[in-house]
Each structure stands twice: as structure tokens, then as C-alpha cells.
Amino acid sequence: MKFTRVFAFMALAGLAGSAFATNGYFSHGYGMKAKGMAGAATTNTDDAFGGANNPAAMAFAGNRLDLGVDLFSPRREASMSVPGVSVKSDSNYFLIPEFGYTHQMSNDLALGVTVVGNGGMNTNYPTNLYGGNGKLGIDLMQLIVAPTVAYKVAPNHSIGISPLLGYQRFKAEGLVNPNTGTPIPNAGYDDSFGYGVRVGYLGKITPTVTIGAAYASKMNFDEFSKYNWLFLENGDFDIPENYNLGASWQATSALRLALDYQRINYSGVKAVGAAPSAGGFGYDDVNVVKLGAEYKLNSAWTLRAGYSHTNNPIKGATATECGAGSVNCGEVTTNILAPAVIKDHATLGFTYTLASGNELTMAYMHAFENDVSGYNGNSGGTDTIRMYQDSLGVQYSWKM
Template structure:
């Protein structure tokens, strides 16, 4: 077998690891909540939005019930990831990211109508795996996504029971990805496969490491219905956010399946990473005026956006190569509670569970973006400081979860199955001001 054929098959195995988008936070690659009130409530705010961020990003109808105010949130997101390509476990070399957010609401266009919105961003989400001295040489897996969303919103209080709202979701994302094999020995024979090593200078695979921007638009529709002083119902529908393609100018690529690697020439490569549609229903109950219990159910249509990532470009004999991810749709259940201790202190806690969108059978297709956590707990508090100022803090811990399945490198003597492990922590602080 020729060296180029051997390397092509190895690269095909590497590309079977797959690509997706940023896969941190409990709900696939979607944050549990935007802002520290929503985080402290474990995202259960569709029926109980309480600040501009939780309303604009989760249920814009809630803006109609708020006094003029603004909020600024800063969050440190700390995921811990480990993977096994089949040659032993390795950890990611990046684990701290920032999540800033700003929200506002003010009267507009007449009685009962308000204008508000929110802006948030996540930076650098992804992994950075480097594993040396495998039978195939040095394996490098790298992914990075920057995501920003602005949601200008209008809301109206229809009557004493009903409020409705809508947000225009304007988003930008920047992505870069790399899955390559580079040899660490100067030729010789692989003792496991008995195949000759390519030269030590070889580096091949999918290398889209130059960041590329894409821009998208979608919408959120929401309503709140106050049944009585104890019970409020909430519902939202978020359309997909449809993005322009990300593009990369490259001198050559290798992709495809394990048994059929595809060579790509010099030119432009591109791919779409759209954001899925979703539906959420919520119920908020106040057994007594100072105690709030909020529950929520959510459906996220990952199967429509995360089934296959198609990379278009100057491939030999075809227009695009599809990288399989095969995410399933996700069901999420959240519960949060808040208690007013006194006139200046509120405390809250929550729990969220999400079904895993990645099956064990598809572990090897998603090692670069392990969206596998399922259970998380949150805690938070708000202090009303006087003169309109308030301070809100939150902490989230997502418990470690591991999936495992067949390794793409089994034909090359990989002794272990493929696996992905993810755990998360986040720490946030938010400053609010009521005008």
C-alpha cells in the first residue's frame, strides 16, 4: 500500500471524529440562561422573567411587566473536557471563557408598549487537544466558536392578564476548526499496523484554523398569562437562526470517510452552522407572595441543524463532503425557586436536566464538541442596595458525564474505545439599575 493511501485512510479516520459547534452548557451548546437571575433559576424563567436579560433572551413578553431598568452581567465559564481518540485519555488545554451580557427596557410608542432587548456573547468555546506519540503520530483536535446575539424587542401588556412580546435575534458567529495528523518519527515502520510511517514533516487533515465570521437572523415570540395572583403561564417559540456560510481560503484539505478519503485542492471552503428552532412552556407558582417556584419544559430541534456538517469546496470528484454528527432532538426540564428573605435580599436555586443529543454510537463523530452533560444545579442571590441599584450573583455546576463508543482508529490498533467527558462550572456577577 502506498504511503499516500495509508495517510489518506488515517486522515479519513480523523475526520470521522466529526465537527459541530460550541458544545458547552447543559442544553447542547446553548447556555442554560443569559444573565445571573436566569442562571440562578437554572433557566426556568419563561413563566417568570425578572430582568431585561431573562426576558429578552427567554420570553420577551416579560418586558411589558417591567419598570425601566438596565442590567450588565459578566460570567466566567469553566468547562473541563477529556477525550480518548482510542490511544489513551487526554485533556483540553483551554478551560476559561467569558460571557458578557447587557439588557435594558424602557417605555415606547404609547401606554402598555415597551422597547427592550439584550446583547450577549460567548468567546472561544471549543477544545484544544494535542496527543503525541500515537501509532499515527501527533494528533491535534482544535475547535473555537465565538457567538454573539443582539435581541431588540417590543412587548405589550394587552390587559391585566395577558402580555405578549417579540424579539428580532441578530447573531454573529466566528468559527475555526482543525483535525490533523502529523508524524513525530522520521519514517520507519509502525509496530502496530506494520505500515510505513510518512515523513516526519507531514501534516494533513482538515485544517480550517483561520477564524471566519458568519451572520444570521431569527426571531422569538413569547406570551405570559397571569391566571391569578398565584399562577402565571409562559410560552415561547424561537425560530431557527439562519446564518450565512463561514468561508476559509485554503491550499488543500483531506476529508471523507475512513474507507474513502477525499482530497481537496486550493480554493475556498465553506459551511453553514445554523441555530435550531425551539419551543418552551413554563409555569410559575407563588404559594405565598415571597416564594416563587418556576418549572419549564423545552424542546430543541438539534436534528435539523446538527445532523451533518457539509463542507463545500474544490473537492476531487464532488462539491461537498459531509461530516456526520447525528445529533437527536433534545428535551430539557428546568426547575427554579426564589425566596424573598427580606426587603433587600433574595435567594434562589435550581436544577436542570437535558436529554443527551449525542448517542454512544456517535461518540467518535463528536469528540471535538462533547455536548454530553445532562444534570446541573445552580445557586444565586440578589441584594437590593438602594437608590435603584441591585447586585445579583450566580453559580452553576454541571456534573461530569461520559459517553463512549467505537473508535475510528480501531483499524490502526487503537486499544481503547472513543470517549468524551465534560463537566462545567460558571461564576457570574450582575449589576442592575432601576430608573
């Protein structure tokens, strides 16, 4: 009964405000322990977020329930040199819930579920830079449910699989027809459902070295029928395929170091990967490197820190480059709607273990300010998009 109620809460909360975009429209990590280590979680076996990180890890997680929420604050700004205007987006605070549960069915078999929010292509500019009616902005919310099966194929090696079930909701307002410059009537919210799969492997190679890998297919969603004019392929907006590789080293009895590599293939989703001239947002594929450290101070306190770096999915182009036919021409102007220009994150976190064995975990993230500028072929000026972010999250975990 407790599990059912918590799951229902997470589903409703997730639909209310999933807006965590920091590596494109992916979060920097899932689960507060991962977020405290900049998302380096491919080999993490002490929470129930394997469905979002590495399904195989849940074979070693035991019986537990993790419930968390993040207060996420992205600060977005856009400017146009012609006509000389700069505006900051409103809607600066979002609550992002997440949930994980795992149960050890036997020594080798574990079943569980992970529920997380994704998305974050959210802007709300009080001044319409495109010249349309009213405010300018878009709102994308995504909820991903990942039931998980993990199995130990040997005492120190496991595999796992998580079918991915998704729901997303989208709205755009204040847009204009790029050919005529006339305002487009607001269509309100539209939603769609999708599916995919994540598979993973985890191996404890030595008593101090663990390796892991996970692959997630593209999540195929129904089309946004109200926005078949905005997204390519009749309103198709999918979550791109991605994979991660990781290794961790128990350097001492107290200190563990983790290194992850993540690849997100935005080019496989035409709505975001195609060039603006072809009707897309022009996102490049990204490579993310995550480094995390975990230090067990004593039996009650565990401290964490991390840093991650990624290449920018959005590129700018000068007037000369646009004249030469650069594929990056128009990307900045288009992505005023979704200025996903973050490259670097620093994180801190801790877990406090109570006398009952239950855990209280917190994580803080700062995404350093970055901006990208590019030529605007309509105005003849230069457009700039800029963003920085902060988040503070808390998670309570029940050991069962």
C-alpha cells in the same frame, strides 16, 4: 449615552469570548436571575433578558438596565482505548458577558434589547487524537442581539417579538482527511452573520399563577466558506429552532416556584444533526426540564436555587451496534471536537437590593460530570468523551 457605551462594550466583549455550551451549545439560562434558578425564566418579569427567554415578559419589567458577566469553566477530556491515550483540553476559563435594557414607553408598550453569548463548541487538546499536525480543537463564538417589542393586550396578558441578529466566528485546527488520514492545513478563523425571530406570550392567570411560552425560529447564517468541507451544505452552521413553556406559582408571599420545559431541535441543522456517516456531528434533539425556586428573605435579600435535566444529544454505539448499521456509530469519535455530554445542572444565586433600588445579583452553576463511550471503526477500540462544568456570574442592575 450610558446605554450606547454599555452596548458597545457588550458587543466587543461578546466577540471576544462567547463560549457557554451546556445544553448542547445553548446556555442553561440567560440573565443571572435565570441562571440562579437553573434557567427557569419563561415567566420571569424582573429583568431585561426577555429577548433570550420570553419577549412578552418585558412588558412587565419596567425601566431597567442589566449588565452581567459569567466566569465559565468547562473541563473536557477524551480518550481512545486504541492506542491507549487520554488527554484533557486546555482553555478552561471563559468570560461570558450579557446585557439587557428595557424601557416602558407607556402602560402597555415596552421596548428593549437583549445581548447574549452562545456557543461553546471549544476544545484545545495538546495531544492530537486524530493524528493531525499540532494541537487538535475547534473554537465557536456566537453573539446574539435581540431588539424587543412587548405589548400588554390586557392588563395581565402580553405578547412580544424579538428579531434575532447574530454574528459567529469559527476556527478548527489539527484535523485530518477521514478518507486518507492526511492532515488538513489549518484555515484560521472564519465568520458569518445570521438572523431569526423569537415570539412569546405571558399571562398572569391568577394573582399567584403565571404561565408563558416562547418560540424561536432557526437562525439562518451565512456559510463558513473556509469550512465548506467540514460542515454540510457548503459550510452552513445555523442555530436550531427552539421553544420553551413555563409556569410559576407564588406559593407564599416570600416563595415562588418555577417550572420550564425547553425543546431544542438540533435535527433541523444538518451540520450538527446529521449522522457522522452523512457528514454531521450526530446531535439528537433535546428536551430540558428546569425547576427553580426563589425566596424573598427580606426587603434586601432574595435567594435562589434550581436544578435542570436534559437528555444527551450525543449517543455512543458498540461494535455490534455499528455492525448493524446504528445511526449513532462514530458519534463519540466525531464529537471529541465538541463533547457536549452534560445532562444535569444544579444552581444557586441571590440578589441584594441596595438602598438606591439598584440590584447586585450573583449565580453559581455546577454541571455534573458525564461521559459517553462509543466504538471507533478505524482503530477497532472504544473512544470516550467526558465533561463537567462550573460557572460563577455577577450582574449589576440599574432601576430607572
